[in-house]
Amino acid sequence: MAHTLAITKIEDITHDVRQFTFEKPEGFEFTPGQAAEVGIDKDGWRDADNPFTFTALPEWDELQFTIKIYPSHDCLTEQIGQLSLGDRFIIGDPWGTIEYKGRGTFIAGGAGVTPFIAILRMLRQRGELSGHRLIFANKREADIILREELDAMPGLETIHVLSEEDKHGFEHGRIDQDMLERLIGSTGQHFYVCGPDDMVESINGALKDMGADPDGLTFEE
Structure with missing residues (x-):
């Protein structure tokens, strides 16, 4: 199931990495290390389905991605780098094989x-x-x-x-x-x-x- 979520916060982490925060849909669950397929609510990019990893914790009231931006590439991250507060991501269900198994x-x-x-x-x-x-x-x-x-x-x-x-x-x-x-x-x-x-x-x-x-x-x- 896809969720269309508005950006509530954008933070520059490095010169080419940004952190995007959204409200978490009710009942949305994931485990640390999991990712989701992502598009943006923009013509030509709604079905981009690039994987990004959640950097929030499951118990937080918000979702978060920390994304490296490639402004010189004609790709989804170049488009993401142009987004502002209120613009929307389209986020699929969580998946992934990276999970914590021990020290x-x-x-x-x-x-x-x-x-x-x-x-x-x-x-x-x-x-x-x-x-x-x-x-x-x-x-x-x-x-x-x-x-x-x-x-x-x-x-x-x-x-x-x-x-x-x-x-x-x-x-x-x-x-x-x-x-x-x-x-x-x-x-x-x-x-x-x-x-x-x-x-x-x-x-x-x-x-x-x-x-x-x-x-x-x-x-x-």
Whole structure:
């Protein structure tokens, strides 16, 4: 069932990421990590059906998406970047295979962190962040989504990796097996991986080569 929902709040998160908030329809349910197919109430874009992940918590009175905008592309996010308060999204039913299964390491590339935002917010609310790790890869420091919030989460070990800048306090390069071996310690834990397809494939392969249980890898299939 599709819901047409007006935007109630827009917030710039980084230079190219915006957060959109809507009223939640009565009875609408989802679990942290799930996404929905999205269009916008505009000619030519109502059936776009691009997937975006909810970054709100299920018990909130509102829904929220945190979306990377590509203004130079002729695509849905370019259109979303032009929206204002009162404009409307068309949101389908929740779906997705990324869900929390137990303590472990989250590995994200760029906007791939969005499925983990609600999960980490849930764990923070429960007081259960201790023992979890987030390895978050971006091109530059300015690209880091919700950095202040993530860095301040009590008990969460957050490691930022920059591929195009070499700065003090950050890992530099790309997440490969050598970096994973140095950063994660034991493979006897859950791993949650989200990002560009080639990154997810590479990291999953490296983790398996390191001895991680394939059943302990959670990613969008």
